[in-house]
Amino acid sequence: MSTITNSIFSPETAARFDRLVTLYPVKRSALVPMLLYAQDEVGYVSDAVVTEIAERLDLLELDVRNVLSYYSMLRTKPAGKYNVQVCTNISCMLRGGYEILDHCKHKLGIGHKEVTADKVFSLEEVECIGACCWAPAMQVNYDFHDNLTTVKVDEILATYRAGQGKDVK
Amino acid sequence: MPDVTFTVDGKQITAPAGTLLIEACKSAGIEIPAFCYYPGLSLQAACRMCVVRIEKMPKLQTACTTPVAEGMVVSSETPEIAQARKATLQLLLGNHPLDCPVCDAGGECELQDMTFKYGAGESLYAEAKNHREEQQWSPVVYFDRPRCILCYRCVRMCGEGMDVFALGIQNRGSSAVIAPNIPAHQSPDHLAHLDCEQCGMCIDACPVGALTSGAYRYKTRPWEMNHVATICTHCGDGCKTTLGVRSTSDGAEIVRGDNRDKSGINGDFLCNKGRYAFDFANSPERITAPLVRQPDGSLKEVSWEEAFAHAGKKLRELRDAKGGSSIGVIGGNRLTNEEAYLLQKFARTVLGTNNIDHHRTADYVTFAQALAGQQGRTASWRDTQSYPAVLIVGGDPTNQAPGTAWNLRADVRLNKARLYVANTDEIKLRRQAKAFLQLAPFGYGALTAYLAGDAASASNAATNTSALDTFRDAVKAEEKLLILIGSELRGADLKRLIEFGLTIPGAKFALLSDYANSRGAADMGLLPDMLPGYVPVSNPGPFAEHNAPTKNGLNMLEIFEAAGRGELSALYVVNSNPISRYNVDPAVLKDTFVVVHEMFMTETAQLADVILPAANLYEKGGSVTNSYGDLQLVQKAGDRAGVRTDFEMIVRVADKMGADIKALVPFGKGLRADMGQSRGAQSGEADRHAVWLTANNLEPKLSPFDSWAILDEIQRLVPGYNLLRLQLLSGNDQHLEPAAASAASANRRDLVLPSGDTLFTSGTLGRFSPALNDVQRYQGNEPLIQIHTAAE
Ligand code: SF4
Ligand code: SF4
Ligand code: SF4
Ligand code: FES
Ligand code: FES
Secondary structure, eight states: OOOOSSOSSOHHHHHHHHHHTTSSSSGGGGHHHHHHHHHHHHSSOOHHHHHHHHHHHTOOHHHHHHHHHHOTTOOSSOOOSEEEEEEOSHHHHHTTHHHHHHHHHHHHTOOTTEEOTTSSEEEEEESOOSOGGGOSOEEETTEEEOSOOHHHHHHHHHHHHTTOSOOOO | OOEEEEEETTEEEEEETTOBHHHHHHHTTOOOOOSSOOTTSOOOOOSOTTEEEETTOSSOEETTTOBOOTTOEEESSOHHHHHHHHHHHHHHGGGOOOOGGGOTTTTSOHHHHHHHHHTOOSOSOOSOOOOOOOEEOSSSEEEOGGGOOOOOHHHHIIIIITSOOOEEEESOGGGOEEEESBOGGGSTTSSOBOOSOOOOHHHHHOSSSSEEETTTTTTOOGGGSEEEEEEOSSSTTOOEEEEEEEEETTEEEEEEEEOTTOOBTTBTOOOHHHHHTTGGGGOTTOOOSOEEEOTTSOEEEOOHHHHHHHHHHHHHHHHHHHOGGGEEEEEOSSSOHHHHHHHHHIIIIIIOOOOEEEOOSSOHHHHHHHTTTOSSOBOOTTHHHHOSEEEEESOOHHHHOHHHHHHHHHHHHHHOOEEEEEESSOOGGGGGOSEEEEOOTTTHHHHHHHHTTOGGGHHHHOSOHHHHHHHHHHHHTOSEEEEEEOTTOOHHHHHHHHHHHHTSTEEEEEEOOSSTTHHHHHHTTOSSSEEGGGEETTSOGGGGGGOOOOSOOOOHHHHHHHHHTTOOOEEEEESOOHHHHTTOOGGGGTTSEEEEEESSOOTTGGGOSEEEEBOOGGGSOEEEEOTTOEEEEEOOOOEETTOBOHHHHHHHHHHHTTOOHHHHSOOSOSSOOOOOOOSSTTTHHHHHHHHHHHHTTOSOOOSTTOHHHHHHHHHHHSTTOOOOHHHHHTTOOEEOOOOOOOOOOSSOOOOOOOOOOOTTOOHHHHTTOHHHHHHHHHHTTOSOOOOOOOOO
16 A cells, blocks of 8 residues: 555556555565656656655665666656667677767757757667667667668658657657 | 684684684784775675685685685685786776875775785776766765775665665766765755764775865874874763874864774774864863953953962862851863862862762762662673663663664674663664664653553553553563663662663663763762762761761752852862853852863853863873773873863862872872883883883872872772773773662752753863864754865
8 A cells, every 4th residue: 555645656657656565575676667667657757756766665865866876777857758769889889870879969969868959859879778680779768770770760750750650658 | 603614825724604704814814905895884795805716616706705614725815816906906996096195095095005015006997087076075074986996885884884874876887976865956055965973984984085084184194193092072982082183383183083993892983073073172262371350350361370379278268267068069071080089089178068069961879879789780881782682761872872872783783682762752773673662751750660560650651551561571581681771760760770670680781871971970979978989978988088078068059059048158160061051040159259170161161260271081191981880091182282181270279278288199109219220131121010010009109190199099999999900001991880888868869960962062062162063053954065175
């Protein structure tokens, strides 16, 4: 049972969290999944998210921040509606990952961890996303795009801008 | 545990099974370098400095996590190991600036030593170093990120040791940093800060110069100081501390306090006050010349001779004209035992009065009387490190006796001790407790009545009476139980609690008081009805030779009542501030001649006719007794031109009164000063001779200002103070038991007034410590933080 009275999360997420804490022998094991789900709902891990999660797991906010800062997939600032994550790890690098990244930067007019003025896109350079066989690869929100070329990237971005991309936030 | 035998570097070593290899080697004199390992804290194995080669194991092993095993064959220093350690150092130095010449830790840094030893100053890594500016996390804790080697000692020290958990680790890999609990983006000045107990333990544990102390940073170098082992002047625990001292133009200044040699009962612990609040000694507000009140009401600086002569003459006249019983004497809680003893002897034999008292912070008279005739029932502070079960009734050690709280946490953590806490408040130590009993407000009396068998008191003791039963039964089932008692319990309540405890065969007791020598003040008879060692004034026994008055004197309150009636001709106050403590109306003293020994212009000093500038406990030698009755040596560390010890000033005033000084201070006894030969073939003779004399309490006391002459008398006369002189002089603690006669008068007023001190206050003295004031203001949440960036 949740003891949180004024949860900042939607009723569904709050219910999910109530259950999540019961699944592990130690409560704090629920920390990483909880942070991820919270980020999906709120868009980023805000101070309010940190506070509520600490309360739910009987942790200090400092503990939550310690873990949060370890994972680069967790962010403490809002991202764009579509978060473009370009891999530049070894396989992608060998097959032109940096060109893809540079292209995105140029095309979107933003750098690493930045958001476009209209808040539609944000860009991130990330480590291996597990799509090495089809490198170079990138991820937009939870959607994978591989065997990239600059032309293909343009198409993908255009699709999203037109509101037709998958948005599995 | 059974012993196992194994070999390290060809040497056979035997150690109990389960001992960590690194500890076993240390005991055998083989040093294995370690950064992250810290005795008493959980194992981390983060640094890989301690790697050794163990036969039959495939890779190098960390000695800090490997338990010894029968037949193990270990090499601790081979070219392979040296190579591995060098590589480790290169990694650890990845972000490190190697700025040893300006770093506080330079000269006593484990990283510096190892870099010299393994020669890893030149790195193979070409990546740019991650630099960040030095940060001020609190008035006393600074963080220099580039020097941090991420050993986690500070994180564990703060969490496990202090139970504060104010430090964490954030980010990852080479950008990982130690982070305090107030993140920059949430702080008013946009800089990261610490909200914590400000003990500085993290700084002490840091093997490098990453965490530095507000008091010490960039001030001096370790080898430029003298190091003096003495006792903290603040709370009643009596932590041993090593003060770093350097000379100044008008004396010697204390710049640092720590106990890294773990030589005292406190191990490596010091709280905020012990570590930082010695700075009152350097305060410009100190009185450094004797002052005498002039006919026009002003205070004038005079020579010592004039001040002593004036005080002596007036006191003598008043005693002779109005009688000793018209004079009151009030002593302090931070005098040495010798001074406290001398003060009461001066009062009783020179001034001729039993009107003598001190600010009592615990009822030691009842404590001693309730344990009269018992042997081995009083606890030493050492017992808090190892007892299997501890009951705390009243008190809040975390705030009032932080060293006790530290030891208890360690006892629970390392020995799985069972802690029982009964308190009207939710004190922090309940977090370590096996059982916490929430008492009703003012429920201590009812609790002791209940424990004494009065079932009807249960409902007044606690709302949850079934919890009360369970609690009592659990406590009674313990075979070896340490009972720590807060100052809330006095008189009849205290007596009942002790009687209950005495029904448990293995129980030992301690009563916690508030200041460095509160216990000593009581033991030494700064009381109107008790001579030293709780010998009643009316039946002086061993003290009959003093021919002192045998009628009980006036207590603290009665002294001021007498003043109000115009019946107090003189008041002699030694390092105490009763005017503010007891809210005395200054007007009551208008016709009283007041002599005050003080460091500062306190409320009491302001009313004085003669002010004698006093040295503090860090500026003199002698002994003190902590709350538990452990006697420890105090040594002179700091010095200030223009002040004298209370001991000397009492003797000089007595001399000016015409007293027989040889009777007051039995000096010049013992052997003639045959010092033996100091040069040539027999030169060792002098030392051996001195040791022998010391061991037999026969070292020559050549001056009336030699407090050891009074210690001789204490040892000769005070019941329970049968101490071992060499034990004291070599800086070791020894436990003493008061040997009181059982209670004579039933309706004695205990007059206990707890100081109400917290982690960051320390009576009147604390008001004059800039460090305590800063930390109080800081923890009081004023946005005062001003960042001083590192010296360029
Ligand atoms: S000063 Fe003490 S309480 Fe504060 S962070 Fe350091 S160890 Fe923790
Ligand atoms: S600050 Fe010091 S104690 Fe803390 S992790 Fe860094 S080096 Fe270790
Ligand atoms: S615990 Fe008490 S004796 Fe120890 S350092 Fe703190 S104030 Fe001093
Ligand atoms: S390296 Fe890019 S997906 Fe693995
Ligand atoms: S001391 Fe063994 S790994 Fe650090």
